Amino acid sequence: MKRTGPVLLGFLVGMLMLIQYFTPNRWIEARYNNVLDWKQVVFGVTLILGVLSLLLHHGRLIRRRASGWGYSWVTVAGLSVMIVAGVLRGKEHGPYPWMFEYVQSPMQATLFALLAFYVASASYRAFRARSLPAGLLLIAGVIVMLGRVPLGEMIGFHAGERFYSLATLSDWVLAVPNLAAKRGIMIGVGLGMTATAIKIILGIERTYLGKGA
Amino acid sequence: MAPTGSAWHEGLSRVDRRVLFLAVAAAVALPLLFPLNLPIRISQEARAFHREMEGVAPGRVILLSFDYEPDTMAELDPMSLAVLRHAFGRGVRVVAMTTYAGGVGIAERILAQAAAEAGKSYGTDYAFLGYNPDYSATMLRIGESLRGAYPTDNYGRPTDELPLLQGVDRYAEIPLVVTISASALSEYWVIWAGGKYHARIIAGNTAIQAVLIYPFLQTGQLAGMLGGLKGAAEYERLVGRDGAGVRGMDAQSLAHFLIVLFILLGNLGYLLQRRVRARETRV
């Protein structure tokens, strides 16, 4: 029961969601809609579960006075303020939207902006043309970078009445080699996803169920 | 005993990271203080994006999905604002949603700003459905019934009562799906909304995502695309209202040239070191 039950449920639900694509049958379509709704509720609960485990994790750090437990207090405090504000004053006014607008948003945006600095230092320290492939990567990168900004678009030459600039070259790199590369990868990964999905439905792939499945 | 000749390029490769950081900060800050207003060339993908928006008849309802969080708002806010200004300016109505919990705050801020500018009223000219967990199920559920996917809007009002959504419940009744997306959401819209329901989709993307979806542009699975802050600047010029996209282009230009300089210097130092090492091993 502990093992065949979930796998059987998975097979039935998986086949239903697969078949619905090919039949206009009203009953199957209705159940397809149900499964989509149920799936969203389950995902919502799972996400809440994730946050609970974060709370437990930081709670343990505080209890064990592990290193940096002071910072765990800050995390638990931030979490509690948001939940209390959200429940009492709702999502639309009071501290909840204010904290999102002036605490969470700027910090999340700034953390991402740090990457501009990391990319710069990586460009200087890590991006070496060690081999032909790495060299091609850098040349394509430089062409695209220069060709996509106003300054770079002005560098070029006139041939006949058309002006060929770095932008034309960068458009070509994006529309031909880059397109072929992304398409080649996409086809391969698409096959991989399909194979994994089939294995899950047929119960061959059970690792996601954990020990003893 | 390191040969003396290698001293200066040894230094090249041992520059402290923080010196590089200061150079980047300067390259970005200076043009913001002293604008250069360089000309902006419009790409084909941005023209296609604009053409698709122009093709929607006034009064029709388009679906605008804010598929991003605060971390990429610098690149994508200018796009969503420009799309709303373009739509409201042409009398096109908008039903908005988001597939990220972090997108709700962003969507509310931009919808409020654009609606106030154009004097549009909630419920008739535009509506905001809010966030639904599990984007693939949401995109498919909208194909069956928009009101089924979102029983209530973001503010708890049942979607059956919204005047905007009368006669609008499936992709067939939505002339255009516009996704402003950070990670692979534009690709998922193509797979889930385009796959079974043949929705017509245009996407405004972060630069990093834009480069991944050229295959979908070529096959027509995506009808138009904006790529990064440059895409936002191009669309702002096409819509005729310059915004943060255009204002950022000078800094973008200068910073790119700086990064290219870093790559060249880094590799120069590397090549010199390799030649010195090669000469040492031969000695």
Place this chain on the structure above:
Amino acid sequence: MSATDAGVIVAAVLTLAIFSFLYRDNPFYRFAESLLVGVSAGYYVVHYFDSGVVHKFWVPVVQQKQFWLLPGGLLGLLMLARLWPRVQWISRFAIAFYVAAWSGYLIPSVLQERILKQVAGSLLPAAGSASLGAFLGAALVLCGVVAILVYFYFSAEHRGLAGRVSRVGILVLMLGFGASFGYTVMGRLSLLIGRFQFLFQDLPASLRHLSH
């Protein structure tokens, strides 16, 4: 002082706290990081509960009498069993339902949109139907895709012809990764431009409000 001006100043201080990580890991940064982890987790849990449970389950079932949603609630409860190790196996039904449903509707859409249409798009246009430039581009795309598929072909040793073709494949891949690298740099710098626009434009405006 309006809530907005206070907010902009708090945002500016926290922005500088995060930027301080560039100098080195320091308490000022770690406080900001911990606050972000907590506030964002709180934000997400309120939204997940509000949209996943209230708007998607409670309101439709209680007010709109859609009882077909009840099994969804039950599966959600089964997932909560993960919290107690002794009955953790019950949650497997919810996990199996979630993962299998996703797998089911994935297969047809991924096959059509990520594989069949991409293959169709790579075929050469009919002779004469496209300009020479377009035809040449299409031919290069076709060769690139074929070479990459050979590179990712694992059942045969990459020697001889297959070896040379897969060598072409890795070079095309690198051109594609180069384009990704160029675009990624563009994206990162745009985000930094956004933060500097905040610091150089929004912050001074709020400070001026304060001084009046």
Place this chain on the structure above:
Amino acid sequence: MPNRDPIVMTVAQEVIRDAYAAVGRAERFDANDIYYTTQSQFGYAAAVCGVMLRERTATHFFIGHFYAEALVLAETGNATGAIQIAGTDADSQLPFFICACDYTLIGEELYAGSVYLSREPLLLGALKGQDAAKAAILAILLIGSLLSLFGVAPGRWLGAGGTP
């Protein structure tokens, strides 16, 4: 092993518990080593960078799907001098892993790698199946292109006309 996705966290705990048991060291397994940090992408990246810098881990495995935080992780890890092995199907992050890591599995090589190591008959079968599909696609591409050169439009059969 810090995690960013609650479902992956629960699955990871199970898989790692089985792995410890498989080599007979079940007692060394501590569920607290596999914990959830935050759903926020950058709260996660900062948390992991903190672990790398503070605990000076010797080897870093970046396996799975990554977004923008990949560069932060790879750059910080590179700076600590640890050996770094990456494997991801997120092709937007591959340029950085290729440049900042010692070895990078590109896209499908990640899946093929696990098959090569485990020699699992079921996984091997799936790989063979995918290779057979690739061979079929290669045939379609070559033959289809020849056909379309002479005016026959095979694209229609592949649903190319799908978009309205």
